[in-house]
Amino acid sequence: MPSRIALGMPALAALAVSALLLSTASTAIADTAATADTSASPATLTVEGEGQVNVVPDLASLNVTVNRSEKTSRAALSAANARTDLITRAIRALGVPSSGIQTQSVNVSNTSHKAGPKHNRHLIRQFTATESFSVTSAASLAGAVVDAATHKGASSVNGLSFSFSNPAAGQIAANKAALANAQQQANAAAATLGYTVVGVQSVNLNPQSGVVSPGTTSAAGSAAPGAATPTTVHPGVQQVDAEVEVVYTIAPSSA
Numbered sequence: 001m002p003s004r005i006a007l008g009m010p011a012l013a014a015l016a017v018s019a020l021l022l023s024t025a026s027t028a029i030a031d032t033a034a035t036a037d038t039s040a041s042p043a044t045l046t047v048e049g050e051g052q053v054n055v056v057p058d059l060a061s062l063n064v065t066v067n068r069s070e071k072t073s074r075a076a077l078s079a080a081n082a083r084t085d086l087i088t089r090a091i092r093a094l095g096v097p098s099s100g101i102q103t104q105s106v107n108v109s110n111t112s113h114k115a116g117p118k119h120n121r122h123l124i125r126q127f128t129a130t131e132s133f134s135v136t137s138a139a140s141l142a143g144a145v146v147d148a149a150t151h152k153g154a155s156s157v158n159g160l161s162f163s164f165s166n167p168a169a170g171q172i173a174a175n176k177a178a179l180a181n182a183q184q185q186a187n188a189a190a191a192t193l194g195y196t197v198v199g200v201q202s203v204n205l206n207p208q209s210g211v212v213s214p215g216t217t218s219a220a221g222s223a224a225p226g227a228a229t230p231t232t233v234h235p236g237v238q239q240v241d242a243e244v245e246v247v248y249t250i251a252p253s254s255a
Contacts, residue, residue: 044201045190045248049182054237055170057162060142063104065132067155073108073127080106080129083153090148091135100136107131134159142233162235174242175205182246190250201247 064087068079088101107130114121135145139162149157164170183197190197 042201042249043195043251045186045195045197045250047182047186047189047246047248049178049180049185049244049246051174051177051179051181051242051244053170053173053177053240055164055173055240056139056237057235058139058165059136059163060139060145060233060235061134061136061159061161061163062142062145062157063132063134063159064149064154065130065156065158066153067128067130069126069128071126073110073129076127076129077106077108080131084131084133087149087152087154088133090152091137091145094137094141094144094148096135096137096141096145102134102136104132104134105130139233139235142235143231146231146233160233162238164238170238170240171242174240175244178242178244179203179246182244186246186248190248191253193250194253195250196253197248198251199249201249203247204245205242 066080066083066087068076068083070076070079091101092098108127109130110125110127112123112125115124135149137145142160146157146160186197
C-alpha cells in the first residue's frame with residue numbers, strides 16, 4: 001500500500017530566520033518570527049488503508065407472475081385477479097407485511113387463430129391476462145414464499161436476490177477495518193523513519209467503496225399440489241469493501 005511522508009525541513013527554517021535578522025534591527029522580533037515559522041507545519045504521513053468484511057443479507061426479494069387465459073378479456077383478467085389474490089394472501093400468512101408486496105404490471109393481450117374443417121373454418125380468439133408483483137421479505141422466509149406462490153398457482157417465480165434492511169451496517173464495519181489497516185501501516189512506516197504517530201490531521205472515506213453482490217437465483221413452478229420437499233434458499237454472504245485515506249501527524253521518536 002503506497003504511503004507518503006512530508007517532513008518539515010530545518011534548513012528552510014534556518015534560512016527564514018537569517019532573512020528576518022537581516023531585514024530588522026530588533027533581535028526580539030526576529031526570535032519571535034523564527035519560533036512561529038518553525039512550528040507552522042508539523043510533519044505528516046499520508047496512508048491509504050483497505051478493509052473488507054463479509055455480511056449475511058437479511059432481506060430477500062423475488063418476482064411472481066400469474067398468467068390466465070380465457071375467451072374474453074374480462075374473464076381472463078378476473079381469473080388472474082382471483083389467482084393473484086390467493087397467492088398474496090398465502091404470502092401474507094407467512095408474516096410478510098402488505099408493504100412488502102408491490103404490483104409491477106397488469107396486462108391483457110389477445111391472440112386469434114382459425115380452426116375447423118378446410119371449408120368451414122372459424123376464428124377463435126383467446127385473451128391472456130398477466131399480472132406480476134414483487135415480494136420483499138426476511139431472507140429466512142424466502143423459501144416459504146417461493147413454495148406458497150407456486151403451490152397457489154403462480155405461473156413463474158424468478159429474480160431472487162438479497163439485500164440489507166440497514167445498508168450502512170456493512171459499510172460501517174468495512175470502514176472500521178480500513179481505518180485499522182491505515183493505523184497499522186502508519187505506525188510501521190513512522191517507526192521505520194524514526195518517528196511516532198501523534199495525531200490525525202484528516203480522514204477521507206473513499207466514495208467508491210462498494211458491495212460485491214452474489215448472483216440472482218431463479219425458481220419456477222406451477223399450481224400442481226403435493227410438493228413434498230420445501231424450497232431451501234441460501235442467502236450466503238455479501239462482501240463489503242472500503243478504502244480510506246488518513247493524514248497522520250508525526251514527531252521524532254524520543255527513544
